[in-house]
Amino acid sequence: MRKPEDVEGREFDLLIVGGGINGAGIARDAAGRGLSVLLVEKDDLASHTSSASTKLIHGGLRYLEHGEFRLVREALIERERLLAIAPHIIEPMNFLLPRVAGMRPGWMIRLGLFLYDHLGRRGRLARSRAVSLKGPPYGNGLRAGVASRGFLYSDCRVDDSRLVILNALDAHEHRATVTTRTRLVSASRDGAGWAALLDRDGRKMRVRARTLVNAAGPWTAELLTHIEGTRFISTIRLVKGSHIVVPRLYEGKHCFLLQNPDGRVVFAIPYEDRFTLVGTTEELWSEPLGPARISAAETDYLLATIRRYFTAAPEADAxxxxxxGIRALYDDHAADASAITRDYVLEVDGDAERAPILSIFGGKITTYRRLAEEALGKLAAWLPMGAPWTGGSPLPGGDLEGGSRDRLLTALIAACPGLPEEVLRRYVRTYGTRTLDMLGTARAPDAMGEHFGQGLHAVEVDYLVDREWARTAEDILFRRTRLGLHMPEEGKARLDAYLARRWKEAG
Structure with a gap:
């Protein structure tokens, strides 16, 4: 993958534009049904919205307040499926919702949790229950008097960017072509298909496709301006969601769902052992699209939430x-950003005489796999294909025996006695059963090449470049692994230099 495939002049059944979770999920499903697929992403895979989530696979408890029962049920069903096919990167978590006077009444919370427990099928996840917050473990770190009781329920945490990478990797292993740093310049109908012009690092390439999928997320509307003759009814609303990471606020592996006086909720989630992830905000976005940054007002809002609940009182410098990230939500004309639906709408423009283009409006990471199935169902009239298959097939590395990370860790400790357990534990959470494939013949640090710090060696870097489309230090430290928060600047600089040498040698 250091040298991307030459696609000049090739023809595909499906050209997918957008390498976020929806594009990667559709590519995986389509390739596994026997279709020829080209997935293009203008930057790195998962480099925008799909790596800027709250990193949860969840039903969306708060969506029940807005009557989104179908969406919540679908998400709860998908939660169980995704946990089964990707147990190395998805794990069950307990979520604690303190009962706070003056906010949502207890009867409302109980009713919501009852529905949450029963709307979708339940496998490994426990039902909700009331708990005391007067002492450990659930009262850890909470301010005295903030709440004496709360409700515990179950959802899942996910490494969001790796979920995208693994879907793209599985698509590739089913013979899809995946190319990053590749932009769609233009597309037009040509006979029974599409003629598209691509730009990869300044090199122009022309391809043909029978169908086109617009999975560009926040760029969905903009992309349509580069495609001739399209007609769509639906539109999107852009909402910015921001998160902060602070030193660990409390002891324990449970998460918090925190109510605020304005009716919004904020998650506090254990993150990378030493930290707590806090978010998200929700602000309507009307500025030109580009890299999103948290504002001072958003930071203050999240810090104020922390101070409202926890004894820790971090300032902005902490x-x-x-x-x-900018989320592209289906425009249901809700006035409040928090009330805009997280459901998705799929629209097809095409008929017997005109090649189809499918555009995706809205969606959430939890329901990406189901979205992909529905998208291909809408294209079935133009593309004869096999049956749906992704719901029961593990993602790469997810075929854990009994779904147990611990069992795999024990086997790796025996196979790699020279590697520290904490490094092997990270490998399990990142590569699952593909860990030995990533290591090759290396079983000890002195056989793994240059060490950049935090257990990252050249053998892992080479694997990520050769097999997972990584190109830069940011790709590796923040999207392929979660080492960015831990890696010292000196290690980042040496990693940059190593990658530069590799690309120079590759020509």
Whole structure:
């Protein structure tokens, strides 16, 4: 993958534009049904919205307040499926919702949790229950008097960017062509298909496709301006969501769902052992599209939420990292950004005489796999294909025996006695059963090449470049792994230099 495939002049069944979770999910499903697929992404895979989530696979408890029962049920069903096919990067978590006077009444919370427990099928996840917050473990870190009781329920945490990478990798292993740093310049109908012009690092390439999928997320509307003769009814609303990471606020592996006086909720989630992830904000976005940054007002809002609930009272200078993403939500004309639906709408423009283009409006990471199935169902009239298959097939590395990370870790400790357990634990959470494939013949640090810090060696970097489309240090430290928060600047600089040498040698 260091040298991307030459696609000049090739013809595909499906050209997918957008390498976020929806584009990667559709590519995986389509390739596994026997279709020839080209997935193009103008930057890195998962480099925008799909790596800027709250990193949850969840039904969306708060969506029940807006009557989104179908969406919540679908998400809860998908939560169980995704946990089964990707147990290395998805794990069950307990979420604690303190009962706070003057906010949502207890009967409303109980009713919501009852529905949450029963709307979707339940496998490994426990039902909700009331708990005391007067002492450990659930009262850890909470301010005295903030709440004496709360409700515990279950959802899942996910490494969001790796979910995208693994879908793209599985698509590739089913013979899809995946190319990053590749932009769609233009597309027009040509006979029974599409003629498209692509730009990869300044090189122009022409391809043909029978169908076109617009999975560009925030760029969905903009992309349509580069495609001739399209007609769509639906539109999107752009909402910025921001998060901060601060030193750990409390002891324990449970998460918090925190109510605010304005009716919004904020998650506090254990992150990378030493930190707590706090978010998200929701602000309507009307500026030109580009890299999103958290604002001072958003930081203050999240810090105020922390101070409202926890004894820790961090100031802005205690924030060790922040990130923001622009979410493209289906425009249901809701006035409040928090009330805009997280459901998706799929529209097809095409008929017997005109090649189809499918555009995706809205969606959330939890329902990406189901969205992909529905998208291909809408294209079935133009593309004869096999049956849906992704719901029961593990993602790369997810075929854990009994779904147990611990069992795999024990096997890796025996196979790699020279590697520290904490490094092997990270490998399990990142590569699952593909760990030994990533290591090759290396079983000890002195056989793994240059060490950049935090257990990252050249053998892993080479694997990510050769097999997972990584190109830059940011690709590796923030999207292929979660080492960016831990890596010292000196290690980042040496990683940059190593990658530069590799690209120079590759020509």
């Amino acid at each position: 924030v060790v990292w922040s990130y923001a």
